[in-house]
Structures are given as structure tokens and as C-alpha cells.
Amino acid sequence: MSDDALFDFLHSEIVNYVLERNQSQNKDAKDEDLSNIEYIGFSTGYRMIERLTKEMPRFKDELETMKFICTDFWSAIYKKQIDNLRTNHQGVYVLQDNAFKFLTRLSSGKQYLEVAPRYVSFTCGIIRGSLANLNINCLVTAEVQNMPSCKFHIQVQRT
């Protein structure tokens, strides 16, 4: 596929599909239920990572894995790297993408902030799925303050 237009369109169709379905089941619109978008991302990521890590040496540790997610993995999917990765070295990682692909299309600033969550859920899923398959059990959430910048919070579950 020469370019990722198809992926973009597919992604926004997924968002539409899930939201329409929510409506049809009249879930409350206030705190939108994005579970299904996230899960579609999850199973995509879970399978994707199986393919991507085929040729790769074994990861040394969690941090190395995260770095991989931020660099090679991210640029494979979003054609750019995560701009900033922070961690407290206790299983919390914050990935910041200053121009997150699915938000760049929305006009930046605050006006579309309310709909932003729809466009980050899939990616949260991708991250969670990939890490899950790499045996890092975690919770992934996202926060958008001013678009198109987005922060992804990864919380590793130590159990």
C-alpha cells in the first residue's frame, strides 16, 4: 500500500462504526464508551507485535521494550517517533507525541478537544495489545490538552 491514506480512512470508519453502534444501543453520550475502539486497537497491536518482533533480538528489559515502542514501532505505524518518553522507573511511562497523527487532521486548538478521545483510543489499544503480547500487562490511557499533541500513559500492572 503506497501510502497510509487507507489506514486513516479505515481508522475513522472504525470510530464512526463504534460510535453509531453506541448510539443504537443508546449508551449515555456524556462519558463516551470507547471500549470497542480500544479493543480493536488492542487485538491489532497484539498481532502486529508478533510480526514486527520476528526478526528482532530479545528485549533486555521493560525499558528497552518501551523505547522500542517509542521509536521503531511508532515510526512504523505513524511515520514519526514519540517525541518524549518519561518514566518513574516504577512501571509508569508517559509517551508524548507532539503531533499525533489522528489529531493532526482535526483543526488544532481547543475547539475539537471534546472529540479527541475518539481518535486516541485505538492507539491506546495498539500499545496495550503490543505490550500484552510482550508479556507486559498494563493499562494505557491518554490525555490531550492542546491538539495535536497527545500524552499516552502506560501503567504496568505488577501482579
Added chain:
Amino acid sequence: MNGTIDIGLVVDRRPLITCAGELEVFSSIEDNLAQALPQDSCEWRRSMGRPIRNVHIGANFTPYSSKALPKGTQWDLIRQPLFHIYWTECTDVDIYKSTLRDDIDGWLKELNAKDITDWLVVVVENYDGKRTNKLLPRTTVLDKIRADFAPKQGDRCISVINPGKLESRSADSWRGLVSRIRHLLLVSYAKAVARLEDYVRQQRERRNEIGWNFMQYFQLQEELAQVLEMLGLNDEALVQYDELDALLSQFVANGITSECVNWLGEFQKPLERWHGLKLGPSSLSKTPSILELRAYLYAKQAQMLLLTNKVWEMASRCLPFLHTCTRELAILEIKAPPGAVACWLFLASMEVLQTCDKFNHADEVEEYSLHTACLWEYASQKLKYLGDLCGLMPGGEPTSDQLHTVVGLSAGMGDNPGPANSPSPTDKLKSALIHQDVFNKTYLELAELAMGTYKHIGRLRSARLVGREVASFYMSLGQHQKSAAFLGDLLRTFEQDGWQELAAQTHLELAECYKKAGDVGKLIRSCASVSSAHEIDNIIRWTYFDEMTRHAESLDKSLAVPFENIVKIVSVNVLNDENVIMLDTKVHVELVLESNLPRELVCEKVDMSLEAVENKETSKSNEKYCKGRSLSSKDLKPRDPMLQRLKIQRNLDYKQDKQLASAGIVSKFTELRRKDSTQQVCSSEFAHALEANKLPLRLSPGLNVIRLSKLADETGKFYLGQVALHVGKLAFVSATLPHRLAIEVKEEKPTLQLNKRTPTLISGVEQLMNIILTVGSHPIDPKSTIKLTSSRGLSFQIGADRPLATTLEFEVGAKPAYSSSRYALRVLADMLGKEHHVTVAAPWAAKPTAVTLNFTPPLTAAWRLHSARHRKWVQVSLTGQCEQGLTVREAKLDVAGVCEVDGKNASSSHLIPNGMTFSFMWELLIKPGADSPTIKAEFSVSYKLDEDSEERPYRYFFDINDYQTLYLLDADVEPAKGSEFCRVGAVCQLRLAIAQTRASRERSLMYEVLAEQSVWAVCGRTAGVVGFDGSELERPQTVALDVMPLASGHLPLPLVRISKYIPAEAGNDKHGKGDTHPRLEPFSPGQVYNASKGKQIHVITPVSDGHPT
């Protein structure tokens, strides 16, 4: 003379040094020299950029003989004298010139002839006393020798002070000599080694040529190895042996492909000896068998490894090595008596293990345990094999052939006795092959060691698998319990890792084991598991199924077997519409089971336990669990948390100013833990349980839908607990269901209500009330009666006809559940009390309950006495109390004939609305002056609430006392003399006139002027006492007081009050003690008539011209 580290060195590879010249000189220092040489290490520089190594080199000395001289370029120089020393102690130059020089010259010529360049001339100097005082000669012999023979290489000539004498001075020169020899020797030795290496290389190149022979080559390269070993380069020596190892393997692997490798044929002769490895010092026979060759090679490698402290590597190389050997035996098709190879392998592994123990350093145990574990296992396997072969296995008896085999094998092992306290592997094996019990002991010992070591290094699975072998061994030993224990562990491991097929197999073995052990309970259990394992062949499954059912019948006490894989709960559904179920109604549950049993199972009973929920739990769990109406397989099988769907929601954060600060997503999901699937069985007991509707239940293979139900006969909250299938005394019991499905059983008690029909109850009137009886969740016994008891003054009755009573009983009668019926209760309360009680006793209520009824009278009355001089009036006013106004008529006032009464408005009838007051007036026609006995007055009136209700009387009783007028009081205000008007601010006169109308006991009374302050100012006294002697009645006493009006207009006169005045002294006749103060006593309303009431005086404003008054 021997080197330092020659353990097991077969050939002494130390270089030979020849000694020429004055040998006696040499012999005096030979020993010192031989020892000194290897003491210090010396740098060995080699060609081809190989690393510089520090080596120790020793030497053997032989007298010089020209015939023994080798050619300086021979490849095997290593075996020849390769360094040559000329010794002399001549110090006299003249003697040197005369004889010595020629001798040395000859020696050197011979060396050169063989182009040998490695030589040294040593001049030993002996100092003794007589020489010391002499001056040293200008040139010494040494100088001469140098000049003559070694003008360029000065280091070829050296002088040394004889160490035998004067140690101190000689030490340095001695050290010099030794290191010189060491150095030069090494240089020449290095050359020799290099040549040898070249030669070896050449030989290897020719390895594919016809006639090339491995053994020859072997010896050649080993020589190199030995040299390196001698130099203490064990690692490099090892490399040589490894190369040989690899080369041999290569050849054998390729097999005899061409005649170039005919030499391999040498090895193909049948095996005669299987001595094991013979670790440690060993030598190789000229024509070794492949095993011997291999053994020797390994022994050598082992030795090098031990010398370099690599015990673990020796161990690690062992198993692969043994595998290679067996494989090569196979490839070379070497014939060997049965068991021979096994013996050899056993011995080999045991020897290695023993050596490991010997060299066991605490810090290395870990490392080599990694490799010994599998060796122990291997040894045990080999032994077991031999046991089978020689009929040593438990339960068996060796046949004569087998005994023969044993003899043969023992012979082939050779003798290798160990010290008494620790028998050698050979000893062990021999006795094991002879005595069955020793065999058993040894085998179990080895297996235990294998398991132990495996566990130690954390290879649990491997340990368990050894355990499997052991289990079967114990089986044949008839020790089924032990066997079962091992199999149990094995099974657990398989199940933990989820290896169903292996688990199934183990169940099979366990079943056999329990059968032998006669443990019916466990046997049934494993039969069930086997027969429900799809991995196992159907015929087998059937037989075990039958076995199970057969034994189930013979059970004498009940047995519970967990569901596990035998039966699976697919889904559970509560069929009732609500989770709240009324007492005495049926709970219906649909249960879908999947039976993995191969045949139909007939269950006499199927039930599902109900677990009562502790209240504290319900409070919180209500929300969480009880919503669920059904469990599906999804809920039942533990999900992989890694694949969980999460609840993801949008999350918007607003600032104070309601502006959207950030938007994101959050997960409402909290724990990602894996919920433990293992639940204890038979925890709940089946006291309250749902039961299958159709029994016996035929549980067929595959899916089964089962309807369970139970009459809810106890209130409370229950979880659906466990499922149990009963087959005779055998019960298959499921794990406890996740506490998601709860049923709540409730009951509703009947109730009895007593309801007013009207907002207020009125006493004195019969009214209707409602008794409402509501039957609860289950009907009441029709015979049961309800009893009402009333408090005093209250009476009631059901039904119009029967008379009112104070107690009342009535039967409930047949009433369906939840029906409610209404009874009309007539009530009548007298007017005495406002509050009345009804006590209700119902059979379902523990104790009777009292209901309070508040009644209000229909109307209230009040009375007043009015006077005019001597005439008297009574006013009775009625106030209505019921919302619908009541009508009154026939008001009567009965004064008990004290006097006549004249009703003013009594005759007519009146409507008195609620809260309104209506008054009746009567004049008491009494004679003035007559005394006034108390009048017992009774007011009566008849009222009715509305037209159709009949009239009832209302009575009101009151007493009238002191109603005769005793005093007439009058007052007037007059302007001061000379003015005809009262003016504001001008003093006027208040004239009081008090007249006594009849003689009375009171002699004196007091008057008080109670003037309105804002209107009147009383000047001077405001009160006084007037006395009456009772002589002249009706003649008033007058008093004048000064008062001043403060306002203009028609003013009411100041109010004057008179009271009885009882002087102080006059008191004692009343009470016993004297009264020091005078007292006032008020008159009762009727006794004083004040005529000035209502009088007014016109007061005008003061005159404008201030003319005095």
C-alpha cells in the same frame, strides 16, 4: 629428578641437555641447577602472533656424546638432546691457551657439523682464601673464550661463582646463570616445538591419503599435547586433544567410504573389554578398541579440564561424549555382548560423577550440578536397562542365561577396585548385577540423586519425569503408595503446564496403581478422569468407565469426585423472572452440563447447593453480583487477563471557569489480576439445594440441559453454589460457582390496619372505621381469629345489627395470598376521655398491638355571670368542634329550683359551624337581699351532626356562687371649683361613692384607683380604706381624690377596684397564728356592681390664654 605437575604424564617430555668439558664441575652443581630451572617461569615467545605465555621449563641432563647428536633440523628434535653446555673451572689463561681452547673448539666443531646453534660455555669460578689478596689478572679465561668462540653472541659464554662456596657472593651470578640457561634452553625448545607443530600439520594434511593411520597421527599430535602440558599450558594441551577428538568423530561419522580410511576397520573388531574411562593417570594400549581410544581421549581432556579447574566442563562434556560413543559403536557396527555397552556407559558416567564429587568445590556445585543431574539420570537408566537384561527387576528371577550374561559382563568390566570405604563404580555395578536387593537399592539411589539434583537446579519437570520411572519401579516392587505419590506429583506438573494428553496418560498409570493398591476411592476418581479424557482411545475409556461404575456400586461410604475435566458446567440460568423470590414459590434454574464421559451416566440425584449469604457481604455485593441472571462458559473458564477487554471511557477535565482543560480516555477497569481458577471442592453442604426435576437423570456424553428447582422454604439470600451428580454413593461435585448468581427469598406478613373514614373521630357519636386485612405472601389459616379489645369508654362492633361491645373477635376466613379485605367497624366513644385504645391480637403477630384513637367532643361550652345593680344573668357559649357544623336546639338551663330562670334565646335552634361560638342567655330571677346559696347549674342542649343522624343530648355542668350584689360602687370626675369644664392638665376631683347593700361580715374594704397612666395622673393617694358599721344601708360613703386628665376628649373614668380589707389584728380568729399584716381579699364577680363602668367624662384642651387657675 622430577618436575612439578606430572600427574599422569606417561612420557617425560623434558628437554635433554648435554654436558661437555669438566663434568665433575657440573656434577657438583647439577642438582641445584635441575631444581632451580623450573622454579621460575620464563616468557615464551612464539611465532605466528600467538600470545606470549609464561612457562616453567625443566630439563634432563646427559653427558655429551658426539654420536648422540641429532641433526639440528630434525622434526623430532623434541625427543633429542637439544641444548649443549660446556663446563670448565679453568681460570688460568695459560692453561686455557695450552689445552682448554682446543677442547672447546673440537666440541663446537662437532655441534656446528650438525648445525646446532644452541650451546653455552660456563666457566665456574672457585674463590679460595689464597687468591684473594692477589690482583685480578688483566684478562680472564672468560674473556678469552668470548674472543675466540663467540665474538658476536656474548651471551653464549658465562661465568659463575661456584654456589657451593661463599653463598652470599655467588647468589647473583648463580641466578644469572640459571636464567641464562633457562632462556637459551627455551629458545631452542621453542624451535623444536615449532618444527613438531609443522610436522603434525603436514601429517594432518595427508589424512586422506592411502596408508595414513589415525593412531600414528594420534601419537604424534599427543606428543605436542604432552609438550604443552609439560610446559603447564594445559589449555593448549586440551586444544590438541579436542582437535584429535573432532578429527576422529569426523572420520567415524563419514564412515568407511574409501580405502583411505581402512584404518577405521581396525576399530571394528568385536568389543571385549568395557572397563569404563579410567580417569586419571592412564595409558593407551597399542591397539585400542574404539571405546578405549575414546575413553583415553576423554580422560585426557578431563585431566586438562581438572588442571584448569573446570570440573563443570568435564561434567558437561560427559553426556554428549557418551552419546557420541554409542553412536560410533553403531556406525562402526561393532559387535558387543548385550549389555556390554550399557555397562561401559554406566561406569563412564559414574566415574565422572565420582570425580566431580572429589573435585567438588562448594562454589562450583551450582555449575556442575547443571550437568551432573542428567548424568545421574543417565546412569540410572543404564542400570535399569541392565536390570531388565539380567532379570534383576523386582518380581523377576534371573534365568540361567541371564546369570551367564552377568558373569560375562562382570568379566568384561575388568577389576578396578576402589578403597574399602568407597567402592569404585565397577565394584558397585558388579555387586548390583549379582544381588537383586543391591540392584534395587542402587537404582533407587541413583534415581533419587537424579531427581534431587534436578530439583536443586530448578528443572522440576525433568525431576518429575525421572519420578515417573521411579514410580513404575515402585509399582513392580509392589509399593503402590510410593508409586502413587510420584505419579501424583507428575500429574500436578502436567496439569499446571496444561499438557492434557500426558495428564491423561498419568491418570491411566494412576488408575493401575490404585487398582493394585486396592484404593477404591482414588481408583474411581482416576477411572473417571481416564474415561473422560478425549486423548485416550475410546475402547480404553469405555473399559475404565465400566470399571468406575462397577466400583461405584460397591462403595460402602459416600465419595466425592471433583468435576475437573469429567463434567463441565457450560451455563447456569435462573429462570425466575426476578431474583427476588417469594417464600413458598419455586426457584427454577437451568443448568447445562457437558459430560466428557464416554457413556451415559445415570444419576439418581442431581442438586445444586444454595449458600446463604452473610448479611455484611450482601450489603456491598448486592451491586456487584446479584444483577447476574446467568453464567455462561465465558464467566466460568478463567480468562487470560492479557486478553481482557477493558472498559474505556472518554474523560473530560474542566477548569474552574467551566472551560475544557483536557480530554482523554480513562479505564474504569481496576484489577488485571488472573482470577484463580482452583477452587476447593465440597466446601458447601447441600442442606438447601435445588434438585433436578426429572430423576433419574441420564447424563449423556456431550451437552445436557438440566432443569433444577426448589420450593423456597426459607427466607434469605443465597448464592448458587456447587453442582453434585449422585450415582449411588458416588457424587461428582463441581467447584463452587463464582458468586455471581444470587437468589433472594422473601416473605410478606399479613397486615391489619384500622383506618378512620373521617378526618377526626368525635366522641359521643357512633362512627364507622375501616379494618383492612391484607394477606401476605402466603395465605393465613381461615380459622385463625383476630381479637380487638377496647379501652374504657369505647365500644365497637362489626356489622350493623349486632350491639356494640368492648371486645370483638372475628375469623379471617379463607383469603388468597396478597388479597386484602375490608371490614366496617362501628365505634362509639364517650366524651369523658379524648384518647382511647384498641388492642389488636392477630395469630401471626407475636404480641397484641395497641392502636391509639383520638376522639374529640362535638362541641365545647363556657359560662359567665353578668350583673346590673341587683339583677343577674348567666351566659353559656358553645363552640362547634366538628367540621360539618352541627345544629343545636332546646337549650335548657336548670338551676335546681334555686330561682326562676328566664331564657332569652334558648327556644330557637341554631347551626354552629366549626370553631364558631354561640351564646345563650338566662336571667336569674332572684330577690335582692336574699342570701345566695350555690347554684348547681346544668346546661343541656340537643345537637345533631346532620339531618339524618338522630339527636343526642349535650350536657354542661357548672356552679354559680356569691352571685348576690353586696356593694354598689360609683364614681364621677368633676372640674375643680370655679371651672365648669375639665381641662387637660388641670386637677379634677374623682369622687367615689361606695354603698353597702346588705349587712355583711366585712367591716372595711379598700378601694384602689387603677388609672390608665397615659390618660389619668392620680395626684395624691390612690387607695384607701373605708369602713362600714352596717348601721345605715344604701347610704354611700364618698371619697374624693385628685386626678388630672392627660388627654382631651371623652375619657373613660379611672377604674376603681374594691376588695375586702382584713386588718392585721383581725386575722387571728381565722388561722391559729396572728397575722401581722393586713390582707386584701377579692370579691367574686357578682358581689360588686360598679356603676361607673362605661361612664365617660368630656375633657377639653387647656385655655390658650395662660390665665391662672
Added chain:
Amino acid sequence: MVIMSRSTSKFDTKKVNSELVTLTYGALVAQMVKDLENTDDVSKQLERLGYNMGIRLIEDFLAKTNTGRCFDLKDTADKIQTAFKMYLGVQPNVSNWSAAGDEFSFILDSNPLTDLVELPDDLKSLKYCNLICGAIRGALEMVQLDVQSWIVQDQLKGDQNTEIRVKFIRRLEDAMPAGEE
């Protein structure tokens, strides 16, 4: 810690992209199957999704290839063929023209959308790659071509190759907006 931005991936982005779409699409279909109990509904939904994508893809396509209007159906077929190459990275053959020339097929011998898919038995009737049909319909509607498109052969059903049929219905008026079906 901060990462220096090196935006070249060690992966073959083309390949990754194609796999990403394939997997994402798969996940979506799986979700739909979970949501809608009826398989035909899923197929319909997929077609609708494809349609929505089609009406957006066409702009992207025209912009990138800066081609104009299609003259005739043949031309259209060729353009779609390039679109296939462009978006799915596979070049289908255009064939099986109907006599009337108003119907033709795309024949794909491999289809990235389905290459890694195996339909479970209970979904044999699922038209997994109906998305494509929808996309074609949607895209053409934007250039005023009303067509039908459906799957004739499907590798997922064990056919040799996947054949997608396109049937020309009518030319739409320019005025007519592209609305939902």
C-alpha cells in the same frame, strides 16, 4: 528521558503499512461479528463502511494521480486497477467483460485483506472483503457512476482467486449529491 528524533524505522514501512491495514481490518470484522449476531448484517455493514471510505478515497486518488474524469467504463476499470495497486499493493486483472460491455470483473490472485484470514465454519457465509465492493461503489458514485459491485469468487471460500464483479447501472446527474444508499 528524551529520545532523539530519528524517524527512520528499521522496518519496511510499506510492508508494515499493508499488514497494519490487514490486521486492523481483521480486528474490526471480528468486533462486528461479536456485535451483530447475523452474518449477513456484518457483510452489509462492511459494504457500507467500504462505501464511506470509497467516497473519501476517490478524492485522495484523483489528487495523487491528478487524473480527470473517466471517459468510459474501460477507462474506469483501468483507473480502479491502479487504485488497487496504490492502496492494496496488488494489481488485479480486469476481465470477464459482459457482451454489453457494462459489466466486468477484477481478478485478484492474492488479496492482502484476506491472505492471513481463515474463516471459521460458522462464518463461511461472511463476505469478508465486501469492503472493497463498497469502496468501488462509493468511489464511483462520486464521479457520477452508479454501479453495483459484488464478490463472485473468494479465496476465503477456497476459490482459486478472488473475483469482484462490477456492473454499471447508470450515469448520475452532476447535480445529484452522493448520498447514502
Added chain:
Amino acid sequence: MAVCVAIIGKDNSPKFFACLNPDEELSFQYKVLSSLDVVEEKLSAGNKAGSDLRELYLGMLYSLETHKIYGYVTNTKIKFIIIVDSTNMVLRDNEIRSMFRKIHSEYADIVSNPFYTPGEQICSKPFLNNIRNIMTGTV
């Protein structure tokens, strides 16, 4: 030519098992199971030692008189086990390694099937065939 290929899940339970000779399957299962000990050993050792065990291919896990057992662990903790006849001199380390690579990519494809739930038994016919071909070296 490999005599047995096994795929073991994250949870150490077998997800796929193929043997040239079905009769041997059971005995191979025992071998594969015990090889898991070594796999775990190597992995944990790898963690300790760090870089030395970064390669997915673990090499020979252990050898028996009759067989050699090789291991490979994906980044996602899926274990592939190959059993080879010890008489087989043809298969050197590199052949084994490339076999594993092929198996890995086959596995990755299976996982990519949206209708396959990771962690379930793999019972896809085409997959089985592909693995067989890899075993027999026909690919």
C-alpha cells in the same frame, strides 16, 4: 528433516504438536516438556548475563542417545521446539536456525488471523501442512 515440531504457549502448554511418525507423539511430548526446563534456564540465564542470549534461537537444549532437541523463543514468549534424529548429520545449526525462522513466520501468520484467539490450540489445516513441509525440508 525434523522428526517433531512443537509450539508451546506463554503458559507452557502445547498449542501445536506435529510428528513425522504419529506413534512417537507421546514419547516426544515427554521430551518436549522436559526441554522446557532448559528453555526457562537459558532465558533466566540470558536475563542475568544480559546480552549474550539476545538471539531468539537458543541452540540445542539437550541431547539424547536417539535425539537432539533444539529450542527457539519468540519475543512474545512463544516456544518452538524441534526434535531431530541424533543420527542426522545433515542438519547443522544453520539449517535448524532457518527452520525455526520459517516456523516463526508461519506462527506469526496464524496469530494474524482475526478469528484465531491467541493462546488457543492451533488446528488450522494449512498451518499443519506448512509446518510439515518445513519439517521435511520441502520448503
